[in-house]
Amino acid sequence: MHRYRFVLYRPLQLVPVLFGISVITFVLVRLIPGDPARILLGARATPSAIANIRAQYGLDEPLWVQYFYFIRNLFEGEMGRSTLYKIDVLRLIATRIEPTLALVVTGVLLALAISVPFAAISARRQGSLADHAIRAISTAGIGFPSFWLGAMLIMLFSVRLGWLPVSGYGQTPGEKLTHLILPGLTIALSLSAILTRSLRAGMIQGLQSDVATAARARGMSENVVFWRHVVPNAMVPTVNLLAVNIGWLIGGTVVVESVFAVTGLGQLMVRGIFTRDYMVVQGVALTFAVATVLINFLADIITVSLDPRIEL
Structure with a gap:
């Protein structure tokens, strides 16, 4: 259990x-x-009305005083009050966090579902036509922007084929799942391009490792060697890579939610920027930052649990 000692002091380093x-x-x-x-207030706002609003939300105070109020509110479990929605920012974020969380989870699961079999095919058939095709597609996929991929998927599966809804989030669990397929696939296609390359390299290294050689010497079949010994070891760097890209993944939800009109934190932040709703923007940004830090912390725990040789 000494390998997990970092769990005790790592939260202090995050402060x-x-x-x-x-x-x-x-x-x-x-x-x-x-x-x-x-x-x-709009174009017809009077100077006195503007002054009253600024005083009401503390916008007339010096920056250091406003920051002190912000930190004090955080310690009291608040993030201030939205100037646009007229409610507490923390409660507003709580109502919007479900679509974003569901979108991120869907994107990660779809990315793994795409990248693991593609990387396995590429690693086990090095130099074949399938290997070259997968490497070319994964390389090209890194350069496709999320908004373009989303628009192409909408045109194909929603407009032309009519299989999936264009936008929104839905009400029932079934509707929500249906509405999440296209935005989740948009994230997954970009993310899987990165994961496939990492997994392929790890699997090739694993196939040539001493562990795989020893397993073959014990009479294990190639499939057993690959899925029992090679794939778990290849997942260790992939987990770290996924954690490193989690900030990009969360930031990508801002674009994807805007393209598919998903009422999550990303769309909330975009509207907050356009309306200069300071409390909402800094509340959502801080939520994204905390989520990124916590996910990286969780990735460290998963990495240590997957490989007993690693100590943090």
């Missing part, structure tokens, strides 16, 4: 990281051009 993220998020949000009070 300064989260503090730095909160400072950067707070400052960057304040650099967005425009006055939230003026945007909220």
Whole structure:
């Protein structure tokens, strides 16, 4: 169990990281051009009405005072009040987190479902036509932007074939699952291009390892050697790669949710930026940052559990 000692002290190391993220998020949000009070009240806003709104939300205070209020609210379990939605930001985020979480999970599962068999075929048939085709597709897939992939999938499966809905999230579990297929596939196609290359390299190395050679010497079939010994070892660097790309994955949901009109945190952030809703933008950005840090922490635990030789 000494391999898991990092679980005790690693959260303490995350505290300064989260503090730095909160400072950067707070400052960057304040650099967005425009006055939230003026945007909220419209073109006919009077100076006195603007001053009242700014005072109500603390926007007339110095930046360091506003940051102090922000940190104090965080310790009290709040993230301020939205100037647009007129409700607590934390409660607003709680109502939007389900679509984003479901989209990320769907994207990761579909990416694994695509990348594992493709990498297995490519690794076991090195130099074949299938290997070259998979490598070419995975290389090309890295360069396809999410908004373009989403638009192409909508045109094919929604407009032309009529199999899946164009946008939205749905109400019932069945509708939600149906609405998540296209946006999840959009994320998965971009992510699987990266994972396939990593898995293929790990599987090829595993096939040539001493562990695989010893397993063959014990009379195990090639399929047993591959799926029992090669694939689990190849998953270790893939888990780390997935954790490294989790920030890109979460950031990609902002674009995908906008393309497919999924009412999640990404769409909430985009609307908050356009309306200069500082509290919403910094609340969502901080939520994304915390999620990224926690997922990387979870990836470390999974990595140690998969490979007993690793100590963190």
